Amino acid sequence: MNENIIKELIVKAFDARKNAYAPFSNFYVGAALLCKDGSIYKGCNVENSAYPVGLCAERNAFPSALCEGKTEFEAIAIVGGNKDEKEFDFCPPCGMCRQFMREFVEPSEFKIILAKSEDDYIVKTLEDLLPMSFKF
Numbered sequence: 001m002n003e004n005i006i007k008e009l010i011v012k013a014f015d016a017r018k019n020a021y022a023p024f025s026n027f028y029v030g031a032a033l034l035c036k037d038g039s040i041y042k043g044c045n046v047e048n049s050a051y052p053v054g055l056c057a058e059r060n061a062f063p064s065a066l067c068e069g070k071t072e073f074e075a076i077a078i079v080g081g082n083k084d085e086k087e088f089d090f091c092p093p094c095g096m097c098r099q100f101m102r103e104f105v106e107p108s109e110f111k112i113i114l115a116k117s118e119d120d121y122i123v124k125t126l127e128d129l130l131p132m133s134f135k136f
Helices: 003-017 058-068 094-104
Strands: 028-034 038-046 073-082 111-115 121-125
Touching: 003 028, 003 038, 003 073, 003 111, 028 058, 038 058, 058 073, 058 094, 058 111
Parallel strands: 073 111
Antiparallel strands: 028 038, 028 073, 111 121
16 A cells, blocks of 8 residues: 555544544544545544444444445544544554444455554554454
8 A cells, every 4th residue: 555645544534533522531533434446534433421322433434435425445544542642552443343344345455554643553454453254
């Protein structure tokens, strides 16, 4: 994957993170989903006082793309940390998000970019993070 594309996704994920709604955890997450046609869709986490009703950033980005008729996905960048944090750690997707993404991608091909910054990131496949997954 092209390093310029990776950096663009990371920047867009940090941008999406600014719009997160996380009054309960104060943990803001942003995601940028790359479709195979080159289009990018962003998502942020949205919490709710009825805890299970909230949405993770990844599960926000995919439906945005699907609503626009996109069905082929190449990669997603994910960033997260406390609201006022200046230094970040890697923010891997939760188990629910891993299985959610599995519904729409080939695990051995789909790239997950976990970033601390534009220049400090790791790239994994969904298969790395969700081995032996299932899909009907």
